[in-house]
Amino acid sequence: MSKYTHFILISWAIFAFSCNSNHRHVENLMIKGSDTEVNLALTLAETYMATDPNISIAVTGGGSGAGIAALINGKTSIANASRPMKAEEIDLAHLQGVNPVATVLGMDAIAIVVHPQCPIQNLSLQQLGAIYRGDIQNWKDLGGADEAISLYGRQSNSGTFVYFRDSIVRAEYSTQVKQMNGTAQIVEAIKHDVQGIGYVGIGYILDKNGAQSKGVKVLAISRSAQSTAYMPTELKNIDSGLYPIVRPLFQYTNGKPTGRLQLYLKYCLSPEGQALVKQNGYFPVSEIYWQQNEQALNRKHAKATLH
Amino acid sequence: MQKRHFIDIAIKWLFFGAAATSVMVLLGIFGMLLFNGVKAFAHISLAEFFFSSNWNPSAYGKPSYGILAMLTSTFLVTLGAMLLAVPLGVGAATYLAQVATEKTRLILKPVIELLAAIPSVVVGFIGIVMVGPFIARVFGLSNGLTALNGAILLAVMSLPTIITVAEDAIRSVPNSFKEASYSLGANQWTTLIKVVLPAAYSGIIAAIILGMGRAIGETMTVLMATGNALAMPRGFFDPVRTMTATIAIELGEVPYGTTHYYSLFAVGALLFLISLVVNLLAENLAGRYRYKL
Numbered sequence: 301m302s303k304y305t306h307f308i309l310i311s312w313a314i315f316a317f318s319c320n321s322n323h324r325h326v327e328n329l330m331i332k333g334s335d336t337e338v339n340l341a342l343t344l345a346e347t348y349m350a351t352d353p354n355i356s357i358a359v360t361g362g363g364s365g366a367g368i369a370a371l372i373n374g375k376t377s378i379a380n381a382s383r384p385m386k387a388e389e390i391d392l393a394h395l396q397g398v399n400p401v402a403t404v405l406g407m408d409a410i411a412i413v414v415h416p417q418c419p420i421q422n423l424s425l426q427q428l429g430a431i432y433r434g435d436i437q438n439w440k441d442l443g444g445a446d447e448a449i450s451l452y453g454r455q456s457n458s459g460t461f462v463y464f465r466d467s468i469v470r471a472e473y474s475t476q477v478k479q480m481n482g483t484a485q486i487v488e489a490i491k492h493d494v495q496g497i498g499y500v501g502i503g504y505i506l507d508k509n510g511a512q513s514k515g516v517k518v519l520a521i522s523r524s525a526q527s528t529a530y531m532p533t534e535l536k537n538i539d540s541g542l543y544p545i546v547r548p549l550f551q552y553t554n555g556k557p558t559g560r561l562q563l564y565l566k567y568c569l570s571p572e573g574q575a576l577v578k579q580n581g582y583f584p585v586s587e588i589y590w591q592q593n594e595q596a597l598n599r600k601h602a603k604a605t606l607h
Numbered sequence: 608m609q610k611r612h613f614i615d616i617a618i619k620w621l622f623f624g625a626a627a628t629s630v631m632v633l634l635g636i637f638g639m640l641l642f643n644g645v646k647a648f649a650h651i652s653l654a655e656f657f658f659s660s661n662w663n664p665s666a667y668g669k670p671s672y673g674i675l676a677m678l679t680s681t682f683l684v685t686l687g688a689m690l691l692a693v694p695l696g697v698g699a700a701t702y703l704a705q706v707a708t709e710k711t712r713l714i715l716k717p718v719i720e721l722l723a724a725i726p727s728v729v730v731g732f733i734g735i736v737m738v739g740p741f742i743a744r745v746f747g748l749s750n751g752l753t754a755l756n757g758a759i760l761l762a763v764m765s766l767p768t769i770i771t772v773a774e775d776a777i778r779s780v781p782n783s784f785k786e787a788s789y790s791l792g793a794n795q796w797t798t799l800i801k802v803v804l805p806a807a808y809s810g811i812i813a814a815i816i817l818g819m820g821r822a823i824g825e826t827m828t829v830l831m832a833t834g835n836a837l838a839m840p841r842g843f844f845d846p847v848r849t850m851t852a853t854i855a856i857e858l859g860e861v862p863y864g865t866t867h868y869y870s871l872f873a874v875g876a877l878l879f880l881i882s883l884v885v886n887l888l889a890e891n892l893a894g895r896y897r898y899k900l
Contacts, residue, residue, distance in 0.1 A: 365665075365860030372862055392862050450749045455835065456665045457860030465667055472667050475838035478752055478846050479856070481831055485735065492740050495749035 327560045329357045333367020333380030334459050335482055336408060336501040337549050340580040341380055347576060348567050355560050361482075364459025371552055372396055377561055379552040382408060382459030382501070383466075401557070402550045403565055403596045404589035406577035409502040409532040410464065410545040413487065413516040415494045420444050422520035422529035425468060425544055431497065432464070434474025439495065451477040452486045452498035463547050464499050491515040502532050503581035521545060538583045548589055549582065562597060569593055637879060644873035647672070650866040656873065660839045662853065664867040665860075672870050674877070676839040680754065680847035681878075683840055684829060687758025688765060688822040693815055695762070696769030700814070703770070704777035705799060716774075723767035727827040734760045734832030748844060752834030755843040760828050765818035772817055776810020777803060816889035820882055826851040850878050 331341050338361035345357035362370075364381040371379035372393045385393075385400055393400050412428065414420065420442055423431075430436045431449060440446040451474060454461040460483070465473060480486045486498040487505075505513055512518065512533055520529035523544045530537040530544075537543040557565050567573050574584045585593065648656070651672045659673025699719070703712050738759055739751030746755075780803050788798040804811070834846025835856070848856075854871050861868045 362859050369860055369862050389862065392865075447749070455856045457856065462665075469667070472663065475661075476836055476846075478750075478834035478836045479848065480835070481856075485831070488735060489750060489752065492743065493750040 326353075327355050329355065329378065329561060329564065330370075330376040331357060331359045331378040331380060331551075332362060332370045332376040333378075334364045334382040334549065335361040336364075336382045336458075336460055336503065337380040337405065339503065340406070340549075340577060340582060343576050343580055344568055344573060345564075347572075348564055352560075352563075355564070357564070363455065363457030364462070365457035368400075368552065371400060371554060372398055374398065374554075377553065378565075380405075381550045381552055382547065383463040384550065385552065386462075399555045400552045401555060401596050402552050403557075403569070403593045404548045404585050405551050405568055406549050406574070407538065407546055407583040407586055408549050409538050409543055409583065410460065410499050410547070411502045411505050411532045412497065412499055412519045412521060412545075413490050413505065414497050414519060415490055416515065416517045417494050418444060418497075418517060420519065422522060424522045424525045424527075424529070426525065428521070429469050429471075432469045432473055432477065433471050434476060447495045449497060450493050450495040452480055452489055452493075452496055453477040454483070454486070454499075455479045455481065460499065460501060464545075467547075468545065487513070487516055501582075506533060506581040535583065546583075548586070556596065565597060569597075637876075640872055640876040640879055643869055644876040647866060647869035647873040651870060651873075656870075662837060664857065664870060670867070672866075674850070674874060676837060677848055677850045677853050677874075678877075680833075680840055681823060681849040681851070683754045683843065683847060684757040684761060684833065684849055685819060685822045687754060687843055688761035689815070689819055691758060691762035692765050692769055692818055692822075696766050696814070696818065697773055697811060699766075700770045700773035700777055700811075701799065701804070704774045705795075705803065719767055719770050722763065725764075727764065727825060728831070730760050730764060731828040731831030734828060739832060746844065750834075752832065752846050753844050754833060754840055754847045757829045757833040757847065757849075758843065760832055761822040761825055764825060764828065765821040768821050769814045769818035772814035773807075773811045776807040776814065779810065780806045812889055816885060819885060823878070823882060823885075824851060826855045830855055850874050854878075 329345075331345065338359060341359045345359050349355060349357055364379075364383055367376065367379035368381055368385055368389055370376040372389065374396070379400075381402075384402070390400060412423065418439070420439070423442070427436065427442060431442075432451065432453070436442065437449055438446065439449055453464070453473065456462075456479070461479075465471075478489070480489060480498075483500045483504045486500050490496045490498050505516070505518060507513065518531060518533055520531045521544055522529035528542075530542045532538065532543045532545070538546055551565065551568070553561060553565070556562075568577075569585065577584055655671070655673055657673075658675060659671060660675040660679075661671040661673045662677060664670045664672060703715060707715065734756050735752075739753075739756050742751035742753060742756055742759075743749065784802050784806055785798055788802045793801070829847075829849050830852040833848070833852070835848040835852055836846035837848060838845070840847045854874055857867070858871055861871065
């Protein structure tokens, strides 16, 4: 008996000791939220972890809503969100003693994709809204074949779902929209559906070299029926603000970030971090958000939100 | 003597504890679902919940909480799955139990049981990339993310349950029944239809109900393969969003303690009640036929 007792005691002691020595140095960060941002966040986290052995960053997706809910419920250090927090969410956060502070990680253009056989080349924002409201239900109204439009979108926990609804649809979505379980599934579905249309973050369409993925066609979008339509696949259209569906990607923290969390967020905004943002198919933070990022990371009194 | 007595009592209580635990867990889960679910009705009227087909808790405008469309969706997908799986499953079970040689059976049975080992997310993926496009081509639809897709996948998933339980039931019919039938001059087919299957009726019903339970409760597969559109489905060729998919999609994003949160528990409680009623009905039905025999 005593032999085994010793063995167990010793191994337990070794285990406890090794746990203890690990925990003294390594800081664990949790990042949760937007599926649009998840690949980018993973790349950033992995690169940063390689430079700092005392930090361990776990990145999970689940959608902006899920990330924000986790931040409110105190279950994540950073909530990635591809949309600003709603007023109710901020109220709820304050109620739970959480003070959300946002930094902008990069910019994302939302691309509108159709099947390669679709004859349409461009749409205006009004047409796009009408399609997703269910007001335009047939491709022939847009100059296409006499076929019903098959709508694809994300689920309500997606920031892209909310952003697209609030800034393009500006009403309830048509109940005919098929709610897909992730951006990759929208792309997969459109590849097979001649009558399909879907919205996806540009990061899913462009690879590291800026080449467009095959099997889907990206539409050019114009602000109004009269103005010129622009492709989201060209960087200059995003930088100059000509492509009309561009949104900031947020990282929310509870209160002003401190310690390693702050170091990590600063790394994301460093030239190296922003290069990774670009490599992942997104766009560097626009000028208007730099000052606000500065405020969140450096100044004494951070604003609760920034849009 | 004293020690033996003590061990006897201890073992008895141990097993009682094991049996009681599952009952307690069941009651606990139901209590929790009901307790949280009821809170939803502080803000939602019962009429809206049960008779409106408009479910949109995170709406642009006013949120709505009608479950009729997803109730119909769950019903539609389950019905379709059973229409496919019951003839296939009972047929396969009959073959395995009565017709197949021992050698064939020893090969087929493990293979069928292996079907149950496929993770539901894999089945869902197959639904997206293979079954869906196949349905679209055969029926001339623009896409295959429909109730039919879900029904086919769920049928496949409930087959192992149905086959295994039904086969056991058919095999447990005493040989004397068959021998009596043969001695009266009946052939194999008549014996099967008139004697063996009626005698195994209760077990076959149990098999179907268990398979149905699998279909009603399955989440990941339908979530991936049925399109999840909120509109009321008009048939098997429309996309559907089932009750399980709704809970799975929305529970992750919902902040604790909101009406939306409680309404998802209400949906869960209803799902639980449906399974309970189906099971009770099955028990009742199976029991009645057993006495008739």
